[in-house]
Amino acid sequence: MKLKLLGSSLIIAGTALGAGMLAIPMVLAQFGLVWGTLFMAMIWLGTTYAALLLLEASIKAGGGLGMNTIARKTLGKGGQLVTNGLLYALLVCLLMAYIIGAGDLLNKLLAGVNVEVSNTQSQIAFTVIAGAVVAAGTAVIDKINRVLFAIMVVMLGLTLLSLVPGISLDNLMTATSDSKVALVKTSSVLFTSFGFMVVIPSLVTYNKDASHTELRNMVIFGSSIPLVCYLLWLYAAMGNLSAEQMVDFASVSELISALGAQHSMIKVILSVFTGLALLTSFLGVAMALFDQNRDILRQNRAVTYVVTFILPLVGALAAADKFLAVLGYAGIILVFLAIFIPMAMTVKLRGQDESNFMVDTNGMIYQVGGGQLAMGLSFLFGCFLLGAELI
Template sequence: MNLKLLGSSLIIAGTALGAGMLAIPMVLAQFGLVWGTLLMLVIWLGTTYAALLLLEASIKAGGGLGMNTIARKTLGKGGQLVTNSLLYALLVCLLMAYIIGAGDLVQKLLSSIGLDLSLMQSQVAFTMIAGVVVAAGTAVIDKLNRALFAVMVIMLVLTLLSLVPTISIDNLMVATSDSKIDLIKTSSVLFTSFGFMVVIPSLVTYNKEASHKQLRNMVVIGSLVPLFSYLLWLYAAMGNLSAEQMVNFKNVSELIAALGSSHSMINMILSVFTGLALLTSFLGVAMALFDQNVDTFRQNRAVTYVLTFILPLAGALFAADQFLSVLGYAGIILVFLAVFIPMAMTIKLRKEDDSAFEADASGVLYQASGGQLAMGLSFLFGFFLLAAELI
């Protein structure tokens, strides 16, 4: 895999690896190591297969910077309208969350070096500066994301080196809850943690010279990085704190403080990791929205820059309280976008003759493996996630 494809895999991983990763142990610890791991693997498998379906649709539809073009070519104007509406709702909600979180981090960072900005000023500054990076294009995001991801990996490794030696096997094997309904409820949190599919159309266009096999490997590798990161962090946190402790934590700060009480560097390391995880997620989601706007409105980069960031920034500045209650619906939107819509696109395209599509340089036309059985299981996976969101 060349550097461009590797960078694209890291964009996928960075989009998934949000600051919410740190909360995963608090969600899963009560169910013990075995059930927590099994559920994580099921969610990863389901989301990765759905992402490969979207990859197939993106390739067969002839690319396109955003899902707008792919939906129009596969699902018609009605499907295009539904897809665009869901995608905009999801991306704007996510960007609002990242701007709110980043504004708070920027304000604290600047305050520590003697620069006092209000929360509103910090949010505006972050959005404008990070937005310029997004508007510069996928190649710039790719190069910056590689550097940010390298630092994130270093922070995660340092955390694991601190925590692994003190892991208690007894803690890992204890389950304080055997409620499968409660376990299913956590699926919504885990599913959102693998929400990287929005960047796939952009990355297919960015890597248009790559073979279909390379594009498939790009998606699989990009999804494996967050899977292993989540599992390693889960084991390290569960092994150092009891399930009873983690269930009673009200937020991630309390979890970090508890780990930091016996590992002095944990607070600083995880604070850096949180900031970088938030930034890489912001870049991935903003790239998807920016390219979607390029694809939909066909304006120059300056106009697209304004179109991309004006609504999320306004929402973060003036409607944060109302937004927090709406954010719970983002997971439901993501189920349709990440599972059902790619499935509908792929079913439509598979009914057409393969000669209508362009194979890659090696003469291969990509199709996600598994046939009707895998498609049926993916359909059931989507309903499982909807049930988890609605319970």
């Protein structure tokens, strides 16, 4: 895989890795190893197929476009308005969650070196500095993200080395809840944990010279990394802490403190890892919102920078202790934006004359496999996710 495409896959993975890495043990541990694994794999499969539908729509619409323009070209002005409203709500919710989580971690890290700052100051500092990186452009994000991701892999390896010896098979196999209704209700948090689709239009633009097969592989490879990381993290956390402990945690710092009480170095390692996971997620989601604002506003980077980050920051400051709740809200919005809208775009485009579509260097027009059956299953997947919120 070309270095640029590999970097793009890491942006996809980094965008997903973040809130999910922190929340998944707290919501899945009570159901045990088997059901937690199967349910997460199902969510990943449905999410990845939906992402490929968005990739198809992005390519066929012409590439080099944000969601705003793709929606206008495929769904008309009404569809464009709905898409923009959902996209803004989703991205703001996700950025709020990442700012809340990052502010909490930054506050604890600084307290560890005797630097006392408030949560408000931590959140503002994180947003201003990380936002400046986003404003520098996709190429800068790509290069920084590669370094951050490499460090994350090292931290995850160290975490697993520390936690694996202490894994208890009894903890892994013990399920304190056999309620399938309760399991289904975790769908929104899990689905949001694979919420990388928002970066696809930006990455299609960034990799404008790549073949359609390379872009497809970029998405599949990028989405597979979080699945592997989530499962390893889930097993390690479940094996070291009881389900009763994890369901009572209100924040990531409580989870880290509980694991740190058993392993001397794990607290520092996990703090660094989760901080980097939040940062890479923030960069990917913020990149999508920044590019969307540039597509709509047609303003310079300074104006776009202020418009992009002011609302998520204000929202995070107002909901400082609502990390998991904000993720749940984002999950509801994401169902429409990541499942139903790409499906509607793709259905509309598949009914058009193929001579109008962009071909790659091999003369191919990209279309996701599976035909009507896969589209129908994807629709049912979206209905399942919505139903989970209404239980």
